[in-house]
Amino acid sequence: MPRHRREPRVVASFDSTHEALACEAACKEAGVAGRIIPTPVSIRADCGLAWSMPPEARGDFERLAEGRFTCAGLYELEL
Amino acid sequence: MIYLNCAATSHQRPECVIDAVADALRTFGSCGRGAHESELAAARSIALARERVSALLGFGHPERLVFAANATEALNMAILGTVPDGGRVVATDWDHNSILRPLYRLRDERGVTLSFAAADRRGVLDIDALVNAIVPGTGLVCLTHASNLTGNVLSREELVRVVKAAHGVGAPVLLDCAQTAGARPICMDELGIDLVAFTGHKALMGPQGTGGLAVASGVDVHPVLRGGTGVLSFEEGQPAGYPEHLEAGTLNGHGIAGLSAAAAWIAEKGLDTIHAHDLALVRRFVAGARRAGATVYGDFPVTEEGLLAPGFDHAPVVSVNLPGWDSSEVADALGHDYDIAVRAGGHCAPRMHRALGTQDTGAVRFSFGCFTTEEDVGAALAALAELAAEGEGDDDATS
Structure with a gap:
């Protein structure tokens, strides 16, 4: 059985590894669901880290981001 | 996992590498900054590391193997230190950003002309085009020994051909061995390669923060970094002698001790x-x-x-x-x-x-x-x- 199941996700991209890790730390501290993933090619093909979260976490994420970290974009994807 | x-990076390393770094952290002073046994221990360790890494590169002048933080720093040293303003450089599609970005900087800031040999859809370099691009006035030829994307590797025959063409117009050849040092013989002297850049933490299995540049006898690299060397303190310029010529500031003695242990492990294997x-x-x-x-x-x-x-x-x-x-x-x-x-x-x-x-x-x-x-x-x-x-x-x- 395949171990990977695609599901709807909201993905935040960043312009630096530092920002991605700042996001991870803030989300973990605040209990916002999600995890670090390689930036999907459909967002950008040139590497980097992104934050992938379930759609229901988006509101908490956006409130948390203000003043804590800067994401370059938010995308709705099937991953 | x-x-x-x-x-x-190598991630898995021989235990002797970890032990050597730990031992160095406990015992080393600063290489070249005093004559106490603790300073001498660091200096001797670094000298031995030069010999061991040089041997793996097929390089017979360990005093001209200079340490750097990584291959990127070594490549910057080599590129920025050899290409004159308005000069010409031949490079290839295989090159990593650690070569490309210094070259683009030279193009944008110092009027250097760049010529790139193309690779095809299999990643194979057009060696004829590369050789033909090496014309009089070429100041440096940059080669990547193995592509970090495809793993394609330049053959001995291809290297010999390019070196011959480069030397025919007086251009030194810089070989980026980030993916090959420690994984195969390099034969720097035998092939007549002028500059070999390596990283210490990939196939060489040393700690991150180690790398360097081997500079063939007769090739000079203008030092980009200036600073303390532990010798000739009253001279205003960087010492002319190697390795201090290109080693400004305290070396990563602890990391280099690990690299040295790794090089010995590789030589034995x-x-x-x-x-x-x-x-x-x-x-x-x-x-x-x-x-x-x-x-x-x-x-x-x-x-x-x-x-x-x-x-x-x-x-x-x-x-x-x-x-x-x-x-x-x-x-x-x-x-x-x-x-x-x-x-x-x-x-x-x-x-x-x-x-x-x-x-x-x-x-x-x-x-x-x-x-x-x-x-x-x-x-x-x-x-x-x-x-x-x-x-x-x-x-x-x-x-």
Whole structure:
């Protein structure tokens, strides 16, 4: 059985590894669901880290981001 | 965890490397900054490291092997320190951003002209074009020994040909050995290569923060960094003698102690043995990845029976894509669902990706090292086959 199941996700991209890790730390501290993933090619093909979260976490994420970290974009994807 | 990202760093290292760093942290003073036994211990360790690493590079002048923080720093030293304003440099599509970005800087800030030899869809360099581009006035020829994306490697014959052309117009040859130092013999002196840049933490299996540049006798590199060397303190300029000429500031003695231990470990195991081990893994992986339906990038000549041709050579790096999958998603699935570490994305190799036509998709890179086993490769292939089966009929995933 395949171990990977695609599901709807909201993905935040960043312009630096530092920002991605700042996001991870803030989300973990605040209990916002999600995890670090390689930036999907459909967002950008040139590497980097992104934050992938379930759609229901988006509101908490956006409130948390203000003043804590800067994401370059938010995308709705099937991953 | 199965670590197949050895082209990024070795991750698994001989225990003697860890012990050497720990011992150095407990006992070393600062190399060249005093004559107490603790300072001398650091100095002796670094001198021994120069000899051991030089031997692995086939370089007979260890005093001209200068240490740096990594291959990128070494390449910057070599490029910025040899190319005159308004000069001309020949480079290739194989080159990593650690070569490309210093070159683009020279182009933009110092009027340097750049000429790049192209690679084809298999990543094979046009050596005729490369040689033809080496015309009078060329100030430096930059080569990458093995592509960090395809694993294609320059053959001995190709290197000899390019060196001959470069020396014919008085241009030094810089060889980026980030993916090959410690994984195969380099034969720097024998091939007449002028400058070899290496990193200490990949196939050489030393700590991160180590690397360096071997500078052939008779070749001078203008020092980019200026500062303390522990000798000739009242001179205003950087000392002319090597290695201090290019080593401003305190060296990473603790890291270099680990690199030295790693170099001794590699020498004992044998570069030819390591190369054969790596090649066997590449053969198995390429065959298995193709069976799984992956697109495999790189030059893999096959016999009529479909086997990789005898005499086939390659660095332990293979990049692939799976139909119906985003390359970053494959890397994430391998990491998250199978605990297999690989690397997706652009690999700091923009020209190589464009040559392969993967600039919009990226690729999933698998890279092997001394501690990679047949079982590791088998597990990666099994995972790839599962993902490939899942991706069948799911072409929307890459949209």
